[in-house]
Every structure is written in structure tokens, then in C-alpha cells.
Amino acid sequence: MNGTVTMEGVSKSYGKRNVLQNINLTINESSIYGLIGPSGAGKTTLVKMIVGMDQPDRGSIYVLQQQVPNLQLLQKIGYMAQSDALYSELTGKENLQFFASLFKLKRDEMKERMTYVANLVNLTEELPKKVSAYSGGMKRRLSLAIALIQNPAILILDEPTVGIDPELRYSIWNELMRLKREEGKTIIVTTHVMDEAEKCDCIAMIREGSIITTGSPQALKNEFAAGHLDEVFLKAGRI
């Protein structure tokens, strides 16, 4: 069992609906792994199971060689959900402080991390404001800052750049690539934006709860003789 995250034969149903079917994947350390697929494909369900928020009906999940769920893993995983889980009556700073306090950070480290994450998402000026006064994009940025607060080894981001303007999206992606390269982070991103998929080291294309193909963007384009990942998705889905 190699890899930072491994899924073996994972299936999940809600009632009669099979949401994930026999998912097998290995996500390597210090890489950006994209889960790509249309709305309803099962991406959120998949990442929630890696975080330990939901359990598979069948199969096993390992994170850092430990079987999920495991409370000790929570310190090592930063999770940004699709819908923002923020306290709207608190300020941005108070939200950051609250989430930071859930982790074992020393006082100086907490301060340092708060400055770093706020700066990263370009929210430093807005931190004294109540979250109820934030725009949708600002809430996404604060959620991303919170996912990074405890300096986790693994970062799981569910549609991180929805509602974020192109300039900030660009700088967030640059930072994700730096975190991988210089700090060895493992980053898992869900998206349906193919331009973002292009930036991943490896992607899994998911359709109706199954992985239809995996590989690096370039290898997939070669394999399917496709100019663009959209075309790969269409061709892989026909097999």
C-alpha cells in the first residue's frame, strides 16, 4: 500500500442510488490530484470519505498509512467544503482564531499562520469585518484560509475557486503549486473546470460514480489522441 491516500474497492449508496462504484485510486505524496467530473458525479462524496466525514458501504480508505476514519488524521488534513461552514456573526479574524484553536498550535505559531493564510487569500484588510458582510467570493477565500490554518500535510479542496475572480484564482493556483513543490504538500482538488484540471499532476475523471480514466493531463491527451481534456472526458466515457 503506497501513496498518501489509497482507496480500495470503495462503493457508496444513498438509499437505492449508487453514488460511487468500486473506486480504486492512489494519490502520491507531494502531488496535486484532481477529481474531475460533472455535477452529481460523486466527487464531494468521495472527498468526504477521505476526510472521514462519511463512510463507504464497501472497501477501505487509507490516509498516511492509517485506515480512515481516525481522529489523529484530522490534524493532518485541511478540508475546504463546497458550502462554506463559517460563523457569520463573527469576524473573519474570529473565525480564523476559532478554527486555529481546534488544533494544537502554539501562540506564536497561531499568529504566524493567521497572518500567512489571510495574506495568501488576500483577506488581511477584511479580517475585522463580520462574515455576514462578506461576499460569496470572500467567504470562499476565508474557507480556504481556514483549511490551511493548521499547516496540514494534506489539503482537500472541494471546488475551491468557484466564485473567485480570475486574478485571485491564478494566485491561489500558484500558491497550491508552491505548497506542493516547496513544502511537499499533497493536494486533492475537485473541479469541473478543465483549465484547472490541466494544472494537476494526476487526474481521475469521474462519471456517474465511476472512475472512467486516470493519468497525468498530458498522458491522457496522448492516450486518447485529444487536444483538450474535455475531449478526453467524452472519449473515455464512451469506452
Ligand SMILES: Nc1ncnc2c1ncn2[C@@H]1O[C@H](COP(=O)(O)OP(=O)(O)OP(=O)(O)O)[C@@H](O)[C@H]1O
Ligand atoms: N447525503 C446524501 N443523501 C442522499 N443523496 C446524496 C447525499 N449526498 C450526495 N447525494 C447524491 O449523490 C450524488 C453525488 O453527489 P456529490 O455531491 O458527491 O456529487 P459531485 O460530483 O460533488 O457534484 P457537484 O459538483 O454538483 O457538487 C448526487 O446524486 C447527490 O444527489
